Amino acid sequence: xxxxxxxxxxxxxxxxVCIGCKxxxxxxxxxxxxxxxxxxxxxxxxxxxxxLGADTWRHVAFIETGDRWLMSSDVCKHCTxxxxxxxxxxxxxxxxxxxxxxxxxxxxxxxxxxxxACPYGVIDRRERDGRAxxxxxxxxxxxxxxxxxxxxxxxxxxxxxxxxxxLRVRAQERVxxxxxxxxxxxxxxxxxxxxxxxxxxxxxxxxxxxxAYGLPPDPVVTTKDLPQMWRxxxxxxxxxxxxxxxxxxxxx
Amino acid sequence: xxxRRDEEMVPEAEFRSYxxxxxxxxxxxxxxxxxxxxxxxxxxxxxxxxxxxxxFTGRPRLEMAxxxxxxxxxxxxxxxxxxxxxxxxxxxxxxxxxxxxxxxxVGSWTLAAQGGLTAVSLGSxxxxxxxxAGDAATLVSGVTGPVMATYTAVLLAxxxxxxxxxxxxxxxxxxxxxxxxxxxxxxxxxTPRAQAGPIRALAAVGAVTEVLAGxxxxxxxxxxxxxxxxxxxxxxxxxSRVLTLGGGVLxxxxxxxxxxxxxxxxxxxxxxxxTRFGVLAAGRASAADPKYTVVPQRARLDAAGPASG
Numbered sequence: 001x002x003x004x005x006x007x008x009x010x011x012x013x014x015x016x017v018c019i020g021c022k023x024x025x026x027x028x029x030x031x032x033x034x035x036x037x038x039x040x041x042x043x044x045x046x047x048x049x050x051x052l053g054a055d056t057w058r059h060v061a062f063i064e065t066g067d068r069w070l071m072s073s074d075v076c077k078h079c080t081x082x083x084x085x086x087x088x089x090x091x092x093x094x095x096x097x098x099x100x101x102x103x104x105x106x107x108x109x110x111x112x113x114x115x116x117a118c119p120y121g122v123i124d125r126r127e128r129d130g131r132a133x134x135x136x137x138x139x140x141x142x143x144x145x146x147x148x149x150x151x152x153x154x155x156x157x158x159x160x161x162x163x164x165x166x167l168r169v170r171a172q173e174r175v176x177x178x179x180x181x182x183x184x185x186x187x188x189x190x191x192x193x194x195x196x197x198x199x200x201x202x203x204x205x206x207x208x209x210x211x212a213y214g215l216p217p218d219p220v221v222t223t224k225d226l227p228q229m230w231r232x233x234x235x236x237x238x239x240x241x242x243x244x245x246x247x248x249x250x251x252x
Numbered sequence: 253x254x255x256r257r258d259e260e261m262v263p264e265a266e267f268r269s270y271x272x273x274x275x276x277x278x279x280x281x282x283x284x285x286x287x288x289x290x291x292x293x294x295x296x297x298x299x300x301x302x303x304x305x306x307x308f309t310g311r312p313r314l315e316m317a318x319x320x321x322x323x324x325x326x327x328x329x330x331x332x333x334x335x336x337x338x339x340x341x342x343x344x345x346x347x348x349x350x351x352x353x354x355x356x357x358v359g360s361w362t363l364a365a366q367g368g369l370t371a372v373s374l375g376s377x378x379x380x381x382x383x384x385a386g387d388a389a390t391l392v393s394g395v396t397g398p399v400m401a402t403y404t405a406v407l408l409a410x411x412x413x414x415x416x417x418x419x420x421x422x423x424x425x426x427x428x429x430x431x432x433x434x435x436x437x438x439x440x441x442x443t444p445r446a447q448a449g450p451i452r453a454l455a456a457v458g459a460v461t462e463v464l465a466g467x468x469x470x471x472x473x474x475x476x477x478x479x480x481x482x483x484x485x486x487x488x489x490x491x492s493r494v495l496t497l498g499g500g501v502l503x504x505x506x507x508x509x510x511x512x513x514x515x516x517x518x519x520x521x522x523x524x525x526x527t528r529f530g531v532l533a534a535g536r537a538s539a540a541d542p543k544y545t546v547v548p549q550r551a552r553l554d555a556a557g558p559a560s561g
Contacts, residue, residue: 089346090342090349109338110338110339111336112338118277121274122277123277211267211268211270212269216276218550222412226355226406229355232423233402236402236427239461240301240431243457244298247451248308248311
């Protein structure tokens with residue numbers, strides 16, 4: 001990648017080759033100056049990071065069951081229809097020329113609305129700072145024609161970065177090959193433009209149900225129902241006005 | 253992977269999760285800021301509608317009390333809202349764009365309009381300056397008021413929190429009823445008996461609407477509505493129902509008694525606050541348990557086709 005591209009860029013995380021080294025977590029923190037996320041010994045698995053948040057932009061999940069270990073590096077999905085971006089009242093969240101979703105730290109006023117809006121529980125407010133933070137897909141590196149730090153650091157190419165349409169083709173081929181090899185658990189997650197968020201800019205090849213990895217099985221962007229919500233609120237507002245008018249006129 | 257079967261009223265809760273961790277983030281809004289803002293916004297919105305109605309029907313004392321409540325609710329509410337921000341000094345960034353896709357953006361502009369209008373309305377009434385402008389502001393705030401009282405329902409429903417998003421039909425009515433009851437409570441105590449008839453009626457109408465909308469919501473939501481019935485949220489919602497209904501009944505029978513009117517107003521106010529705190533607590537509980545996120549989504553996928561997922 002010499003020239004910065006203006007095609008839609010994305011991540012394809014192939015969890016079948018993830019070795020759980022957490023180099024992505026470290027590289028992300030180093031490059032983006034992300035503070036520590038607490039030094040917690042969770043005693044559930046080799047995962048002592050826990051979950052994505054304001055101070056965790058890559059999170060390696062460890063699912064240690066019986067005869068197999070599943071590892072998966074989770075990240076912001078950079079949704080086609082992004083709830084965080086839709087609900088942000090200040091315009092701090094915006095869509096970049098790479099079709100990624102980024103918070104402008106100099107605009108965010110820490111209202112916190114994006115936090116419960118995200119169907120994946122990715123974005124969070126850094127309480128000691130007051131603003132919301134999440135993965136930028138290394139917007140600054142992309143502007144310089146570089147790949148994001150996590151993809152650069154990944155030693156097994158579990159994290160692949162590139163134009164989204166190319167990644168989707170590559171992922172389809174990969175899952176078909178795995179099926180042919182007898183790995184029928186392999187499945188793509190977030191690759192379909194027909195899903196509830198219009199397709200994720202960061203999608204995954206998983207080997208179990210999404211919820212086993214802490215991912216929502218069928219996420220839907222909340223603003224999809226917004227026109228319906230305003231209709232019901234409008235009905236309630238009219239009913240309220242009607243009730244006031246009726247009570248005042250009746251007792252005139 | 254940890255599997256879990258919950259023995260509860262609602263059957264079918266077997267689902268998979270990542271060590272029982274939540275899938276979505278819980279709302280980070282603080283107590284008391286956020287629920288108190290919901291309450292104050294409701295008071296302001298409903299009170300400004302009452303002020304406009306009082307103006308039209310010639311009830312000057314009632315109108316004056318309602319103008320005061322509308323202004324106080326809007327201004328105090330805005331203060332709580334600013335204090336809630338992670339970067340309060342940047343509160344004006346709310347007004348750098350208008351985004352119809354963001355209920356908080358719509359709400360910020362509504363609150364700004366409501367605050368300005370009710371300030372002009374009350375200022376004119378208190379000082380006697382520019383009475384026409386004061387009346388015009390009162391009438392326009394009669395239009396922004398109902399928006400002010402109900403947009404907060406959309407604010408909560410437009411999130412990934414299951415107990416809020418799935419309640420998108422009932423929440424506006426719950427909040428409109430709560431707003432009517434709590435504004436009526438505030439205006440009632442400052443209005444002489446001779447003019448307070450419509451306010452007492454509205455207190456009862458609001459109380460009944462609030463309780464009915466809550467009951468319908470909990471019944472319709474099934475599993476997703478569980479957080480409204482359990483734990484701290486459950487206790488708050490139950491308390492709200494008792495206080496609101498009691499206050500509503502008392503408002504209609506208080507007669508000339510100042511003490512009973514004050515008691516009714518106190519019960520309605522406490523009930524409305526319990527509703528607002530209860531809805532926030534239910535939203536947090538709903539986000540904290542992966543069950544409410546995973547089970548309905550998995551059911552949706554399974555209904556669409558066994559191979560998906």
